[in-house]
Amino acid sequence: MKFKLENTEENLDGEILQSLSNNEFVLKIKGKELNLKILSMTHEKIEFMLDSTYHIAKYLENNTSRITLVADGVKLTFNKHPDLDKIVYKNSGSESAMDSQINLKSQIPGRVVSINVAVGDKIKQGDVVCVLESMKMQVSIKSHKDGAVKSIKIKQGASVAKNDVLAEIE
């Protein structure tokens, strides 16, 4: 199977060649055969020996197309269907593809200090839409695209959570 490591955009080949008894496996990764033995495994976490070296990985997010995990403390994301990827994302209109085109979301939780645009304003990518305050710091939230402000979903002084929609920009 083909995988794309999103951190580096590199493509990798990997498959399970053989499942032995006692939770041991023979894998083939990048053309190399490796022995893997599971020490412990749950939905969230695996501890294993790869050849003779111990590793621990935590599964953070997993869906049909992508998996994000922390391997020995390093966070990585694999795209499981790198070839399908382009087609699906462009044409689906589902997932978050549509969302991300219109909605400006907050990447941090915080309190709305000021709103710098009004409905109908024409703005450019990088223009400040609003200012949030969190942990004594003021953070400018900038538009992710050029467009017109279709609606504003926040009020001055209100609190917003991470991933809340702040404004719609068309």
Next chain:
Amino acid sequence: MIKKILIANRGEIAIRVIKTCNALGIKSVAVYSDEDVNSKHVKMATESYHIGAASPSQSYLNMEKIVETAINSGADAIHPGYGFLSENADFADLCEKKKLNFIGPSGKSMRLCGDKMLCKAAMSKAQVPTVPGSPGIVEEVEKALDIANKIGYPVLLKSVFGGGGRGIRLVHNEKELRQAFELASGESKAAFGKSALFVEKFLPKIRHIEFQLARDKHGNAVHIFERECSIQRRHQKLIEMSPSPVVDQKTRDEIGQLAVNAAIAVDYENAGTAEFLRLDDGTFYFIEINARLQVEHPVTELVSGLDLVKLQIDIANGEPIPFKQKDLKVNGCAIECRINAEDTFLDFAPSTGKITDVDIPSGPGVRVDTYLYPGSSVSPYYDSLMAKLITWGQNFEESRQRMVLALSDFYIEGVETAIPLYKTILETQEFIKGDLSTDFLDRFKILDRLRDDLKNEASKKADVALAATLIHSEFLKNKITPRKEHSMRWKTQLDRH
């Protein structure tokens, strides 16, 4: 003698103070807001009292409530930590009025330290050099132009009411100064009813070097060496170390004496810090006294062998400082990295939430001051500092290597941290050579290097991660049964191979 201390703070510094209380057999009183019910300092203190809602103004900044809690709990002293009320002169006065021993300088001294113009005047009297500029507030633009011509452009036009980089304008010539002056005085009048501007020489490339101070009630004063705090982002320190790579013993004696003179000039009492800017030609300018225990005090503790919180308590008790300047020698080198909950790639924006897992490094010369534990949370209401990682070594290189390894061992799950950034910085040739300045991150394009480092790190772990991914899909097909407790059989099998 102090028998019971209320700690008017939270997080790692509250824990730090409790540890010294425990060591001295002093009872500790913690206070907490709604948000901190499950915080570690609440669990560690001898007694803990709820003081209000999450918002600092209703809890950790509520002077009346804190003083009332201290009196009701039978505490005889208050340690303010840093931030919150630590440099609030009114709070120090209130404690004094209520017969509570405030562990820090007097309200009067604090006011002097906190007023830029009064402080500058006091320093000029004590012959402590400050950044060239106007001796006081400049009311007319012609006066500002005179001064600018004398000290040379570019200059900074600053508002007395600013702070932390706010209200500062950089001007390059007469025309810009005229415009900026008009704008700034208008703003100042609108906001504070009066104009309070001053002019200072702009110093493009600087190091931030500060001296730890201690002065007792008997007038004995010492400095406990310098700390180099030049690695910063947005005027906030990220990495601190002692000694500084550009301070030799002669400079230490000389500038340390200036720092002591500065403390005497404002009649400072207890532990404090004199901050200086250093130019590449070796000139030092005093900028301000921080009238509190500093965040970065552990680096001084590691190279001096002192417990600075104990020293603070002893001084508050009226005891003389138990050593002389000549008794103090820098031992080895200590480095501190501030582990903030923030996203390096989102311009250091705060990152908050539950800490689902945490692995705290340890080993020879490794110290971690933190409030984190698995299941704790990082609140958006308070400062982003979660932990301080400090390493000591017999020399800079040993301390640095220990830091690199300890950073790799530090695992925090749930929020973003600058740990990867620190690994990148600590491994640059520029850091190793000691080529530091407050614009270090920009000057050496550190964020670009960090991106490369992260890619390399991910690339190195790709095989391991892919193996875990392949097994996971097998697991989801129910081909593997969960095994929470693994036997040790694999080890004996491996040994046999």
